[in-house]
Amino acid sequence: MSARIFQRPKHAMxxxxxxxxxxxxxxxxxxxxxxxxxxxxxxxxxxxxxxxxFPSLDAAIAYAEKKGIKASFIPTPPKTLKLQAYADNFR
Incomplete structure (x- = not known):
């Protein structure tokens, strides 16, 4: 039995x-x-x-180890912000 551990991304709203x-x-x-x-x-x-x-990554990994599940960890991608001013729409 295999599984993956990841963090859900935020949705648009x-x-x-x-x-x-x-x-x-x-x-x-x-x-x-x-x-x-x-x-x-x-x-x-x-x-x-x-x-x-799970509330934390450690809790998810501990559960997988306790139940004998081969879990692969997928790291959360870094957040990128696109800083843009309203005036840039008119250039």
Missing amino acids: QSGRGRREWVLEFAAEEPRKPDPLMGWAGSGDTQAQVQLT
């Missing part, structure tokens, strides 16, 4: 710095295949639907 939890998400064990009747993509793997949240 979020401006604050709060609620930056870490997520442990299990990798899919079998590929998804189309259902013959409806054509929807599905799989018998229920672990791929599980996402566990």
Whole structure:
């Protein structure tokens, strides 16, 4: 069983710095295949639907080690700010 640990990025409507939890998400064990009747993509793997949240990276790594899960850590990309003045729109 393998998983990945990452931090969710902020969405476009979020401006604050709060609620930056870490997520442990299990990798899919079998590929998804189309259902013959409806054509929807599905799989018998229920672990791929599980996402566990943790308050810190250390707590997520400790949980993975305790349960024997091979987890890969995906670092959070650095934040880049594009500083722009309103007057730049008219140049």
